[in-house]
Amino acid sequence: MNRLILRGAALCAFAATGTAALAQVDDVNAPNGPGRVYVRMAFSNANDTALLNLPLDSSFVQRDAGLDLFHLREIPDRYGFDGVNDTGSFGLVTATSNILGTQVLARFFENNGVGRLTVTLPCRSEGATSIRQNVGGLSVVNFEGNLIQGSQYAPAPDGISDAAFDNIETRYQNPYAVRFTGVDPNFAADEAFAAYDQFLEGETTNGPWQYTGSERFTANEFLGAVYGCSVNGAGVNPLVGNAQSLQHQMVESGLDFTQPMFGPDEAPWGIGLRIGRTNRQGAVGTTYEARISRAFRLSEGSRNLLIVDLPVSYEDVKGVRTLRANAAVAARIGLSRQWSIEPRVSYGYVYAHDQGLKGQLAMGSVASLLMLDNIGPGALTIGNMIGYTKVLKAQLYDYDVGNRTDNVVLRNGLAYELPLSGRTLGRQASVRTSYAMTNYLGDDLYTQTLHEATLSLGVRTRGSDIRNSYEVIRVGLIGKLGDHYKSGHLFIGYRF
Numbered sequence: 001m002n003r004l005i006l007r008g009a010a011l012c013a014f015a016a017t018g019t020a021a022l023a024q025v026d027d028v029n030a031p032n033g034p035g036r037v038y039v040r041m042a043f044s045n046a047n048d049t050a051l052l053n054l055p056l057d058s059s060f061v062q063r064d065a066g067l068d069l070f071h072l073r074e075i076p077d078r079y080g081f082d083g084v085n086d087t088g089s090f091g092l093v094t095a096t097s098n099i100l101g102t103q104v105l106a107r108f109f110e111n112n113g114v115g116r117l118t119v120t121l122p123c124r125s126e127g128a129t130s131i132r133q134n135v136g137g138l139s140v141v142n143f144e145g146n147l148i149q150g151s152q153y154a155p156a157p158d159g160i161s162d163a164a165f166d167n168i169e170t171r172y173q174n175p176y177a178v179r180f181t182g183v184d185p186n187f188a189a190d191e192a193f194a195a196y197d198q199f200l201e202g203e204t205t206n207g208p209w210q211y212t213g214s215e216r217f218t219a220n221e222f223l224g225a226v227y228g229c230s231v232n233g234a235g236v237n238p239l240v241g242n243a244q245s246l247q248h249q250m251v252e253s254g255l256d257f258t259q260p261m262f263g264p265d266e267a268p269w270g271i272g273l274r275i276g277r278t279n280r281q282g283a284v285g286t287t288y289e290a291r292i293s294r295a296f297r298l299s300e301g302s303r304n305l306l307i308v309d310l311p312v313s314y315e316d317v318k319g320v321r322t323l324r325a326n327a328a329v330a331a332r333i334g335l336s337r338q339w340s341i342e343p344r345v346s347y348g349y350v351y352a353h354d355q356g357l358k359g360q361l362a363m364g365s366v367a368s369l370l371m372l373d374n375i376g377p378g379a380l381t382i383g384n385m386i387g388y389t390k391v392l393k394a395q396l397y398d399y400d401v402g403n404r405t406d407n408v409v410l411r412n413g414l415a416y417e418l419p420l421s422g423r424t425l426g427r428q429a430s431v432r433t434s435y436a437m438t439n440y441l442g443d444d445l446y447t448q449t450l451h452e453a454t455l456s457l458g459v460r461t462r463g464s465d466i467r468n469s470y471e472v473i474r475v476g477l478i479g480k481l482g483d484h485y486k487s488g489h490l491f492i493g494y495r496f
Contacts, residue, residue, distance in 0.1 A: 067200065067223075067397075069095065069117065072108040073189040100355055100396070101234025102226045108192075113185030115192040118212065120177035121222065123229035125213065127173025175213040176225065220399050227394060227401040232444040235484050238322040238352040239359035240391055240405050241445040243485045244278060244287065244315065246324045246350040246361055247389050247407070248438070248450065253291070253311050253328060254344055254365045255385040255411050257434035257454055258478060258491050268295050276478070276489030278317070285317025287489070295332075303334030309346075322352040326361075342367045344387075360392040365409075378418035383436070385411040407442040413452070428460045432474070450482040456491075 072093045095106045105120040122128070178199065182191025195208040205216040217225070231241040240247040259270070274289040291311040298304040309328040315321065326348030334340045348361045365387030372380045391405045413436030420429045436452045456476020478489040 067097075067099075067104075067119075067219075069097075069106050069108075069119070069196065070193060072106060072117070073115075073193050099223075099226050100230035100357060101236035102229040104226065108189075110188060113183070113188055115182035115188030117180045117192045117196055118177055119179075119196075119222075120172070120175050120212075121225055121229070122172070122176075123233050124176035124215075124225050125172035125174065172213070176215055176217075177212045178217075178222075179210045179212055180208070181210070220401075223396050223399055224401040224403065227396050228403055231403065231405055232446055235446050236317070236320075236355075237446070238315075238324065238350050238355065238357060239361060239394055240389075242447045243450050243480055243482045243487070246326065246348045246359070247363075247405075248447075249289075249311060249313060249324055250326050250328070250346050250348050250361065250363045251365075251385075251387060251389065251409050251411060251438060252452075253309060253326070253346070254342075254363070254387055255367045255383050255413070255436070257383065257413055257415050257432075257436055257452075258456065258474070258476065258493060269293070270295075270493065272491065272493040274478075274489050274491040276487050278315075278487040279485070285315060285320075287313060287315045287487075289313040291493075298331075303340075305332040306330075307332055307342075320352070320354040322350065322355070324348065324350045338371045338373070340369050342369070356397045357395065359394040361389060362392055363387055363389045367411075375416070376418075378416055378430075381415045381417070383411075383413050383415070385409075387411070405443045405445075407440045407445065409438065409440050411436060411438045413437065415454075417458075430458045432456050432458060432476070447482045447485060450480060450485075452478065452480050454478045 072095060093108045095108075097104045097106065103122050105122060107118050107120075109116045109118075180192045180195040180199065182188040182193075182195070184191050198207055199209055200219045203218050203220060205211075205218055211217075227237075230237040235242045235244075237245060239245055242248070258272070258274075270291075270293040272289075272291040274287075274291075276287040276289070278285050278287055289311065290313075291309070293307060293309040296306045296308075298306055307328075307330040309330065310325075311328075312323075312325045314323055326346050328344055328346035330342050330344035332340055332342045343366045344364070346363045346365075348363070350357070350359045350361075352358070365385055367383065367385040370382045372382070387409045389405075389407045389409060391403060394401050394403050413434060415432055415434035417430050417432040420431065432454070433456075434452075434454045438450045438452070440448050454476055456474050458472050458474040460472055473492070473494045475492045476490075478487075478491060480487045480489075
């Protein structure tokens with residue numbers, strides 16, 4: 001297996017913790033927020049009963065380094081609690097890392113010349129129990145074997161679970177976890193992390209480590225489990241499973257109510273720009289989208305069109321950058337003046353450098369557009385689409401995680417367009433409002449249902465009839481709402 005980690009980046013990130021000054025966390029993201037590591041250090045000395053079981057708190061937030069945990073070994077030494085030839089003292093570091101929005105817990109413990117690193121994946125662990133509940137009539141204990149008393153532990157900050165905040169290893173009755181132990185009194189940390197390094201490099205479950213639960217797994221299988229949890233348990237996977245994923249971008253392009261025109265009388269060229277502000281579980285970011293399409297008539301005088309469509313988007317959420325692009329080919333077939341269908345195939349690619357993910361996705365769909373004129377003073381368009389999406393490849397830290405998510409998607413909506421009696425900027429104009437609902441079936445996703453509403457103004461660049469014009473510019477707003485997701489977008493589109 002290729003190296004999954006970059007040691008230097010994480011070590012440099014902790015240069016600021018070189019003093020023993022205590023500080024509270026100044027920026028804590030929600031558990032599914034992208035690109036962050038939460039580290040809590042707790043040290044005690046058995047000779048000082050005033051500190052026993054009362055952890056000091058010196059926390060730090062940095063860019064997510066994936067499975068790079070080698071920085072944890074440095075922290076006890078910095079504070080003088082290295083556990084080497086120091087009877088009665090111990091040092092403990094608890095870290096919570098988000099990989100694709102999936103929480104990974106790591107705890108490094110040194111005590112009387114023994115070093116121990118435990119890595120746990122909560123989403124695959126079983127038998128979760130609150131630290132303030134009893135397990136089988138026995139109270140949960142901490143590393144020292146002392147009972148955890150609620151009065152001794154402050155509540156966890158918003159967005160941080162009790163398991164991440166408190167110093168316990170008995171959070172799960174059947175954890176998905178692996179432990180690395182060093183027993184050399186002078187090199188306990190070196191020995192433990194050498195075993196961890198060997199685990200990351202190998203493709204085996206046999207080595208100098210122990211599994212604390214019933215499942216045995218390689219490092220690659222651990223990453224595959226992390227990715228799998230991100231598809232249905234987090235809102236930040238850039239490839240699939242949520243409203244900002246490549247999957248939904250391709251679905252939305254298959255039936256897009258923000259386009260300047262509907263129906264078989266499509267103009268040859270179309271361009272669109274969109275800028276949006278998104279909020280996913282408290283992680284706020286900005287998205288930029290561009291789209292260009294070209295329509296070709298299949299024969300002289302025919303309403304049937306061959307359409308080539310190229311949407312591209314770039315997103316920045318708290319410094320986590322993602323590029324998505326897809327290419328589609330569709331045939332718009334006019335069954336009548338009012339009704340057309342559009343079979344479509346598309347291929348998409350996503351590159352999320354800061355999250356270590358690259359992926360490919362394919363989609364096939366058939367859409368129907370029915371336009372009804374003279375509905376009141378305006379026109380009503382009814383759109384329906386059924387599609388199928390499949391992940392072709394997903395690589396996390398250059399490892400193929402093997403998850404091939406399959407989904408059937410249903411997207412339905414309607415748009416009402418009202419021509420304005422006056423002129424806008426001396427031109428004919430119309431107002432359009434629309435609503436669409438998207439539902440995903442098949443493999444479990446984080447966002448199964450998404451609602452979308454738009455309001456826009458269309459202005460004809462020349463001519464007299466806005467609805468039959470080839471040359472229309474449309475400007476408007478989009479609002480989206482889904483599970484733990486909301487966003488607002490400004491868009492502009494032009495057909496000519």
